[in-house]
Amino acid sequence: MAEITVVGAGMMGSALVYPMSENGHKVNLAGTALDRDMIDACKKTGIHPKYGRAYDKNTVSFHYADEIRGLVEKSDLVVCGVNSFGIDYFAKEVLPFVRGGVPVVSLTKGLIDEGGDLIDYPTYMKNVSGTGTEICAIGGPCISGELVQHDHTVVALCGTNAETLKYIKSLIETPYYHLWLTTDLHGVEAAVALKNVYALGVSLSMGLFPPEADNGHLNPQAGLFGQSVREMTRLLMLLTGSAESLYVCASDLYVTVFGGRTRKIGTMLGAGLPAKEAKDTLKDLTLESLVIAERTALWLKKMTDKGVVETGDFPLLMHIYDILIGECAVNLPWKAFSK
């Protein structure tokens, strides 16, 4: 049995504790400074407040931020479960204490412009920390609450070393938690970041054309889904030179359109709520989709200025940017989709 420390007591990190502890590992759920209330609640009740399910007393323990260094130093696997705004903290305050040869699994999704390149978070954290730690990642279609309820869940475990991936899989897979293994780390990480933006795009349709009894208005949804897949394919090719992880894009887009938080803001915007009001309504949620849409659109604009790409190849993404940042009204460029 291994000792595993999950840093960050957000939704996905806290959910992953269940399958890991069911496999008999000693799991330390360590909150950051932002997670104090969550750790308090877990310590008091043994039950995760968001999931309402008890953790196994014999294998799971709960910790505050000041214990993280000590836990990480003795762990056989470290999971990065902080949100987008915590990646510098994780890179600087946690990664340096991971033992040599111990891999990290990142659950944090995003892309960031570093010196003109739009890179994924595992790569960014590796660069910032300067350590040689191998950072793998899990991405793909997973509603965390369903994982906790033992629904069959198939996600991608990606990293640069196939042997490390097999080792991590052996620690965390269960009869209901299935892991595709792939060495296309950059592809999977770009895929799962981009899908948030495009889930917002598909959801616009749900606000514009709400399903009725006799008409699901599935054609516009599917048109946007197809355009999303086209643009995500182009982005994966631009960012990584390969679209082999498109299956992760497509399936994660599917689940996010139906089960994610991003759907809420897309539907509101489609229904005509101004961007500012929609954002205010949801300000308590970590809407990574907004950040990723802005970063990706700005990067594409720069690439267009350099003559590398045509923003005309990304009409849906650019319209999402105009809605969110330019506060333009929703007016989907259908004809641009079929150029």
Added chain:
Amino acid sequence: MAEITVVGAGMMGSALVYPMSENGHKVNLAGTALDRDMIDACKKTGIHPKYGRAYDKNTVSFHYADEIRGLVEKSDLVVCGVNSFGIDYFAKEVLPFVRGGVPVVSLTKGLIDEGGDLIDYPTYMKNVSGTGTEICAIGGPCISGELVQHDHTVVALCGTNAETLKYIKSLIETPYYHLWLTTDLHGVEAAVALKNVYALGVSLSMGLFPPEADNGHLNPQAGLFGQSVREMTRLLMLLTGSAESLYVCASDLYVTVFGGRTRKIGTMLGAGLPAKEAKDTLKDLTLESLVIAERTALWLKKMTDKGVVETGDFPLLMHIYDILIGECAVNLPWKAFSK
């Protein structure tokens, strides 16, 4: 204005008459011998019985099978709207009468084994007829009833000649009907055929794990969706050498999972109804998915015997075949998905 003849008064052919007539073209809706009742009803009321919407009296006329040859001989565009079982009829009895230089647009979806190659219907019909007629096709996410109601609909218009595609697009696109143009005819046609099989696969989940108030069971659906995209990518590569039309696969899969007839049989099978009973229940529907699943699986088995592929790369398709043809119980091979 052009004269257009639609051969076959099934759902999609009859739906396409609306946008074509709205563009002012003279449209002849010509039923086959199977469509006599439908043509009777249209002649009597001017309203399509399935859609409940009147056709434009000034531009649309209705015809029986014996008029098809005469209509086709004078048309500027001919649409093949027969079902899978009518493609030999169309190839032998209709195609020879299409004027030189007049293109055909096929709406019929399927794949067929011809001398060891699994080929699409436009290619098959061209081979059978021996004519030089250019056969283009429309495929992609479209619930026909929603098209009739003017929902935004984005589909792929594919063919081998880009100029012909532009000409056809100019005849049939409307402010709500949008056409991606692509010369990847074989890719689109394989995509739209295969998506029927995989829609059945994803729908198994809806019978196995029906959504509840507090759990949509989206993770298993999305896992199957992702596995479908992986297998469809491999099949497109095998059949056409390119996966560029995967966006059509993915978006058509999306709409078929939610709005298609295939979902019904997938859900029934997932809920435990034996294959024979599920097929009997739906015997009045043209369940092309069953035919395509069988043909594709048998072709893959042959290719495996030749050492060209591994059926292990298509665990979902082979399980669908085992359920439908072997009448096995549903037992999704989740672990095979993550191998």
